[in-house]
Amino acid sequence: MLHRLTISELTGRLARRECTAQSALRACFDHLTQVDGQVRAFMSYDVTDAYAQAEAADRDLAAGVTHAQKPLLGVPIALKDLLAHRGQPLNCSSKILGNYRSPYDATVVEKLKAAGAVVFGRLNMDEFAMGSSTETSAFQTTLNPWDLTRIPGGSSGGCAASVAANMAFASIGSDTGGSIRQPAALCGVVGVKPTYGLVSRYGLTAFASSLDQIGPFAKDVHDAALLTQVIAGHDPRDSTSIPQPVPDYLAALAKNTGPQPLKGLKLGLAKEYMIGGLDHEVDAAMQAAVKQYQALGAEVVEVSLPHSDYAAATYYIIAPAEASANLARFDGVRYGARVDGRDPAELNAKTRGAGFGAEVKRRIILGTYVLSSGYYDAYYLRAQKVRTLIRQDFLKAFETVDAILTPTTPTAAFKVGEKSDDPLQMYLSDIFTISCNLAGICGISVPCGFTKPTETAPRLPLGLQLLGKPFGEETMFRLAHAYEQSTGWHHERSPLG
Amino acid sequence: MSDFNIHYVAKLARIELSPDEETKLGTQLGNILGYIAKLKEVDVTGVEPTAHAFPLVNVTRPDEATGSLPHDEALANAPAKAGGLFVMPKIVE
Numbered sequence: 001m002l003h004r005l006t007i008s009e010l011t012g013r014l015a016r017r018e019c020t021a022q023s024a025l026r027a028c029f030d031h032l033t034q035v036d037g038q039v040r041a042f043m044s045y046d047v048t049d050a051y052a053q054a055e056a057a058d059r060d061l062a063a064g065v066t067h068a069q070k071p072l073l074g075v076p077i078a079l080k081d082l083l084a085h086r087g088q089p090l091n092c093s094s095k096i097l098g099n100y101r102s103p104y105d106a107t108v109v110e111k112l113k114a115a116g117a118v119v120f121g122r123l124n125m126d127e128f129a130m131g132s133s134t135e136t137s138a139f140q141t142t143l144n145p146w147d148l149t150r151i152p153g154g155s156s157g158g159c160a161a162s163v164a165a166n167m168a169f170a171s172i173g174s175d176t177g178g179s180i181r182q183p184a185a186l187c188g189v190v191g192v193k194p195t196y197g198l199v200s201r202y203g204l205t206a207f208a209s210s211l212d213q214i215g216p217f218a219k220d221v222h223d224a225a226l227l228t229q230v231i232a233g234h235d236p237r238d239s240t241s242i243p244q245p246v247p248d249y250l251a252a253l254a255k256n257t258g259p260q261p262l263k264g265l266k267l268g269l270a271k272e273y274m275i276g277g278l279d280h281e282v283d284a285a286m287q288a289a290v291k292q293y294q295a296l297g298a299e300v301v302e303v304s305l306p307h308s309d310y311a312a313a314t315y316y317i318i319a320p321a322e323a324s325a326n327l328a329r330f331d332g333v334r335y336g337a338r339v340d341g342r343d344p345a346e347l348n349a350k351t352r353g354a355g356f357g358a359e360v361k362r363r364i365i366l367g368t369y370v371l372s373s374g375y376y377d378a379y380y381l382r383a384q385k386v387r388t389l390i391r392q393d394f395l396k397a398f399e400t401v402d403a404i405l406t407p408t409t410p411t412a413a414f415k416v417g418e419k420s421d422d423p424l425q426m427y428l429s430d431i432f433t434i435s436c437n438l439a440g441i442c443g444i445s446v447p448c449g450f451t452k453p454t455e456t457a458p459r460l461p462l463g464l465q466l467l468g469k470p471f472g473e474e475t476m477f478r479l480a481h482a483y484e485q486s487t488g489w490h491h492e493r494s495p496l497g
Numbered sequence: 498m499s500d501f502n503i504h505y506v507a508k509l510a511r512i513e514l515s516p517d518e519e520t521k522l523g524t525q526l527g528n529i530l531g532y533i534a535k536l537k538e539v540d541v542t543g544v545e546p547t548a549h550a551f552p553l554v555n556v557t558r559p560d561e562a563t564g565s566l567p568h569d570e571a572l573a574n575a576p577a578k579a580g581g582l583f584v585m586p587k588i589v590e
Contacts, residue, residue, distance in 0.1 A: 103570045196550045210549045239556040240549065313533040324510060331511070334583055335574035343586050345511065353513030361512055362522055366529060368510040369501065379533070384546030386539050391547055423525050424532055440550020470551070 002027035003166045004497065007075050007223040010169060011067045014074045021057035021074030024169075025050055025118055028076045032167040035496045038148055040140045041161040043081050043122040044089055050076070050120035057116055065116070071226060073116030078168035080159050081122040082129060083214070084203035085109050092205050093137035094127045096330045096355025098337035106203020107238070108172055108214050108231045115230045123158030123171060127357045128327065129179055129207045131155050132429050135420045136359040143416070144187060145494035147458050150413040153183030156217070160187035163217045166497040170227055171217045176207050177315050178408075178433025180215045181445040185408035185463020188447045188492060190224045190480070191217050193433075195471050196440035197242035199228075200235030208322035209240070211315075211437040220490045221446060221481040225249040228473060244471075252474035253481045260297030261482045265475065267293055267466075268303035268401035273432065279411045285449040285462045286407055289483065293405070296482050303397040303404065307389045311435040314390065316427055317370050317383035318438070324367030330355065362423060391439040398469045403479055406432045408445040408463035432465060442468040446480045447489035461492075501530060 002010065002024050013019045029047065036042055057074040067073055079085055082092045084102035086109075091097045105113070112119050126136040134142040134157035142157040144150040145165040152161040156173030160183035163171055173180045175193040184191025192215040199214045206212060216227035232246040255261070269290065290300050332338035332351030339354045341347035356364070370379035397404060410431060419426045436443040448464035451457070464483070468476030484490050503523040507514050514522065568581060577584035 098574075098576070100574050103566055103573060197553075236558055240551075240553065242551060242553070307539070310536055310539055313536050316529060316533055317536070328511075332576060333585060336576065338576035341586060344588060347586055348511040349508075349513040352511055353515075356512065358518070358522070361507075361514070361518070362525060362529075364510050364512060365503065365506050365522065366526055369506045369526075369530075372506065372509060379536075381546055382536050382539075382541060383533075384548060385541035385544040386536055388544050388547040389539065389541070391550060424528055427529075438550075 003031045004493065005169070006219045007072070007169050007226060010075060011073070014061060015067055021054040021061065021118060022051065024074060025054040025076050025120070028167055028169070035165050036167060038143065039145055039161050039165050039496060040142050041123055041158040041165065041167060042078070043091065043093065043124050043139060043158070045121035046088060049087070050118055053118040053120070057118060060116060070116030071230060072112060074118065075116070075169050076118045076120055077112055078121035078123050078159070078162050078171045079109070079119065080125050080156050080171065080173040082125065082174060082205040083109060083172060085119060089122055090205070091122070092128045093125045093139055094355065094357065094360070095138045096336050096351070100335050104203065107200035107235045109203065111231050112172070121162070121168065123156070123162055125158055126155035127360050128205070128323070129155040129174060129176055130323070130359045130363050132178070132182060132426050133420065134158065135416065136357055138357050141416060144413045145496040146188065146460055147413065150415055150460070151186070153186035153413065155179040157183045159217045160184050160189055160191065163187070163189045163219060164494045164497065166493065170219070170223060172214060172231065173217060174204055174212055174214050175437065176211045176319060177437050178430040180217065181408050181433050181443055181463070181465055182430060184217055184445040185465070186413040186461065188461030188494065189217055189219060190221055190447070190490070191215065191445045192224050192228055193436060193443045194228055194232060194473060195442040197240055198232045198471065198473070200233070200238040200241045202235055202237040206326040208319040209326060210322060211319060213437070221477060221484050222250070222253060224444070225253055225477045225481070247474050249474060249477050252478050256478055256482045256485070262293065262479065263297035265479065266299045266301060266401045267479070268301055268397055268404045270305045270308065270397070270404055270406060271302050272305050272308040273406050278407070281451045282407045282411065282462060285464070289405065289448050289464050292483060292486060296486060298479070300405070301401060303401055305393040305397060305435070307386065307393050308435060310386050311390055311438060312427060312431055314383045314386045314438060315434045316366070317379050318387065320363040320367030321371050321380050322367070324364045324371065327360070327364055359423070387438050390435055394435070394439040394441055394467070402469070402475050403472070404467040406465045406467065408432060408465040412451045412460035412462055436467050441470050442473050442476055444476055444480050446484050447492065448487070449489060501527060
């Protein structure tokens with residue numbers, strides 16, 4: 001039953017020699033073998049390499065290395081299929097990468113390994129992180145461990161499902177418009193999008209470079225804070241990485257004491273998010289969360305984010321524009337699959353035509369169009385200006401509140417196939433998460449309850465989103481932790497957990 | 498979006514599409530362009546564009562030679578290679 005533990009519970013047992021890193025890994029693999037045939041979170045995993053890492057962790061433990069020195073020593077952690085892990089496959093759930101294997105480790109992988117983690121497995125995702133359900137993966141659709149007829153969210157759906165089904169103690173994904181927070185909410189786990197610039201993206205396959213951030217999925221806020229601590233920090237190999245020290249997030253959590261730990265903190269509810277048509281169960285969970293926060297001592301006030309209604313339109317210009325440039329590298333020349341042509345241009349076009357799926361083609365073509373001669377000012381430049389207004393809305397709100405409280409998603413997990421033929425409806429399922437990336441601030445999703453079970457659906461998890469100030473992770477984690485500890489939603493485990 | 502020519506833009510993007518794909522993607526992109534046209538409602542007079550939330554300028558490193566990927570590893574994923582080089586179709590006859 002080791003696979004059901006949180007990271008802090010596992011490291012406690014490892015430190016007391018009540019289990020070994022190899023037995024923890026075995027528990028994950030045993031469980032994975034039982035349930036992943038149904039969930040389909042993993043694309044692949046390298047058993048030999050993982051056990052070699054676990055053996056090394058056990059040697060470290062035997063030699064007296066402590067978790068104060070290596071905070072993740074012996075902890076199995078899985079990766080979204082767009083992070084480079086030396087010697088392992090990297091496909092971005094796309095056919096175009098063929099049999100690609102990473103020649104180097106991403107900075108986050110280096111950091112996880114340096115912290116003693118056992119890094120294993122490639123987790124399914126929407127192709128090149130473009131999607132909200134894993135249905136655009138060229139290989140498989142991951143299913144929600146709470147209800148196998150539903151999607152796990154996306155794009156990091158495999159990350160969320162693997163943690164919700166206890167196949168990994170945590171996972172690392174990426175978030176460009178909600179790709180960590182949305183699947184975390186729909187699978188009932190914690191997901192963090194750190195502030196832009198906090199975590200190095202070296203070794204992350206770029207989607208939209210001004211929006212992408214790497215972040216963790218975990219079973220509780222403490223684990224999420226610990227993982228963020230490990231992967232954050234300046235990296236000269238990512239020129240957008242901010243050269244400033246990383247605060248002590250666990251020390252921030254320790255400030256939560258007494259019956260009213262949040263006294264003196266102020267939360268904002270954005271009046272533009274209290275839109276009509278919000279699912280009544282999502283709305284009820286939000287109202288209950290507001291009461292909970294007030295009971296914990298926080299003050300809750302209304303704030304205004306006047307340009308919220310334009311966030312999705314802004315995002316669907318900027319993200320495809322940047323993607324069209326970033327994905328130019330997949331041209332059949334230096335790596336990946338190739339379809340031959342009579343000349344280089346034909347080779348490129350045939351390779352990309354055969355290698356990319358429909359959603360990736362849609363976005364590259366959209367991005368190419370909004371950047372093309374004659375349309376740049378009308379679309380791309382205008383979107384960048386609206387982005388300024390969206391960012392200013394948040395910075396103004398943060399003059400009066402410490403964080404903003406929203407639902408993570410407008411509804412619980414939807415059915416497989418429900419939105420896959422309607423790209424626009426799929427895009428609008430990210431309505432509450434997109435602004436965070438445009439503004440460059442931080443965000444977290446924590447479990448906040450369930451829908452009521454019906455004859456056709458079991459109970460499904462719901463998520464609460466906290467949006468924090470730029471580099472405001474300490475306060476964001478405190479707010480999430482106090483709520484979680486006082487409600488206990490994080491103790492709920494999916495039927496396949 | 499009457500001036501959106503999917504055939505032309507796909508060519509710019511170097512993506513070969515089948516006629517069926519052109520029809521389907523063209524319709525879907527038309528809907529999406531219709532939706533994003535709502536940005537025209539926003540008054541952006543005098544607003545500076547944001548390219549990055551926290552722009553860092555002139556990020557440099559010391560001008561010192563450092564290690565890089567060995568030649569054979571850089572070529573390991575190539576779909577076609579010969580003589581330590583990537584192989585491509587002829588550009589000039």
